[in-house]
Amino acid sequence: MRDLALGIDVGTSGVRVAALAADGTVVAKAATAMPAPRRSDGLVRQRPAIWRAAIAEVVGRLGGTIDLACVRAVATAATSGTILGLDAADRPIGDALMYNDASGARFAPAIDAVAPGETAARGAMSGLARALFLQFARHPVRLVHQADWLNGLLTGEPGISDESHALKTGYDPVIRRWPDWIAATGLAIDLLPRVVPCGAVLGEAAGAFARELGLAEDTLVVAGCTDGCASFLATGASRPGDAVSSLGSTLTVKILSDGPVFAPEMGIYSHRIGDLWLAGGASNAGGAAIAAIFSPVDLQRLEAALRPSEDTGQDFYPLVGRGERFPVSDPALAARLTPRPEDDVRYLQGLYEGLARIEAAGYAALATAGAARPLRLFAVGGGTKSAAFQAIRARLVGLPTVPAAHGDAAVGVARLALRHL
Known part of the structure; x- marks a missing residue:
């Protein structure tokens, strides 16, 4: 070798x-x-x-x-x-x-x-x-x-x-x-x-x-x-309109655009990597907030009972602590994790829906700021392991996910x- x-x-x-x-x-x-x-x-x-x-x-x-x-x-x-x-x-x-x-x-x-x-x-x-x-x-x-x-x-x-x-x-x-x-x-x-x-x-x-x-x-x-940015490069995304959501401890969304896009009031910025511009933002919401509530064993047990096609009507914002960067920049924003339903299945699905809505709001904010609208959506990170979460994302973001060549940064x-x- x-x-x-x-x-x-x-x-x-x-x-x-x-x-x-x-x-x-x-x-x-x-x-x-x-x-x-x-x-x-x-x-x-x-x-x-x-x-x-x-x-x-x-x-x-x-x-x-x-x-x-x-x-x-x-x-x-x-x-x-x-x-x-x-x-x-x-x-x-x-x-x-x-x-x-x-x-x-x-x-x-x-x-x-x-x-x-x-x-x-x-x-x-x-x-x-x-x-x-x-x-x-x-x-x-x-x-x-x-x-x-x-x-x-x-x-x-x-x-x-x-x-x-x-x-x-x-x-x-x-x-x-x-x-x-x-x-x-x-x-x-x-x-x-x-x-x-x-x-x-x-x-x-x-x-x-x-x-x-x-x-x-x-x-x-x-x-x-x-x-x-490294997660983006790993996926195989290569043309304007290619978008990547990185679903790990926190949520990052980026889209390939012809030129830079900046809107700091929404937490939007553009990275330059060679001749490419990656417009996007990083939320403080993500899997870390869900992991603080449910153990891996709990998640495996509960996910089989989720109903991704049916919206729970809950309005959660899964943060670990106070403060958000994107799709709004607000250091005082508090997590919304209550009221907690008695049914843990319904609670987990509500948290997943909250995270997917943040992702959808991120791409909407990018489009408002002048970035391309997503044509292909790649997803990487630990969140991609959940088929139920992927189905919820497809429903709320409005795009199916394209398999990534690789997901690791x-x-x-x-x-x-x-x-x-």
Whole structure:
């Protein structure tokens, strides 16, 4: 086995890796769970060391299947808007602020006063708002995103980001640089990382962490993209109107459009990946809220009794905590999980319907903002395992689901690395 591309996906609840042969065939995959981020009064935080340890564990498992010395290029996908501060020795200062952390809410007015309407950095839960919080609360020497820090461990050269992970911190993918207005928010621009296109080579795997993983020193480290974009790339979606819903701990919807679409008041933004524009948004609603109520055993038992063609008439909004990003941007939005029916079957179906309505509202919001209407709908993530949920989605979203070539973000981001074999 020779010339493999490795994709690493660091999600909310775990890390997944995939190895692709030069022809794009998936030759091996592995996964491991991580402790959930800590939550308290709108704060959602996680120790970066958890990511590092999980990657080491899962790549070690992969090494039992393939020869890691055959990996010629590696790329990483991570959560969008997760950010941390580094000290002078490039060590994390405290916990990372996760993509749904509201620590920076008090800086939102300063951002809104100077930021153009089309930027993804507006709003109380933007990456830029969290960056401002970190600047004044922890006095970092450098600000980096989750994937930036991990890539720095691999190359030994921290401080480089990509056009996807940097988007919610204010990077402008149209002019392809950090815009001048960021300084007017009070953020020191020199704290921000240098940004390169997704798929660009960041360097070789010369860092101590790369050696720990067993990667060859001449392995190329390639700039990846956010986990939602990586899931899109994995599906086989390829033309305007192709849409992908990622149904995991949270719900992400994206659609391929001819040009960028921005509507931050609805949580809509566009990622640039090469010549493609992925317009979409990420909700805080998703499977995590349902998993907090029903165990996997409960779900298996209850789903057989669901009636997907019959609407329950309930109006649930399944969030784990307070705050929503898309299809509305509202850091104060509360979950709607009550009144709980006595019948658990009816309750579960109502939660599924609530999630499907959020998905439908997301595509409607995208169309209102100027994106293409979905012509083909791909679905990826754990939610696709439920036939009942898929039927509910088809009824409420109004489109059948096209089978995805792959569903793992690790496969999608590996395709960016694959270009360099």
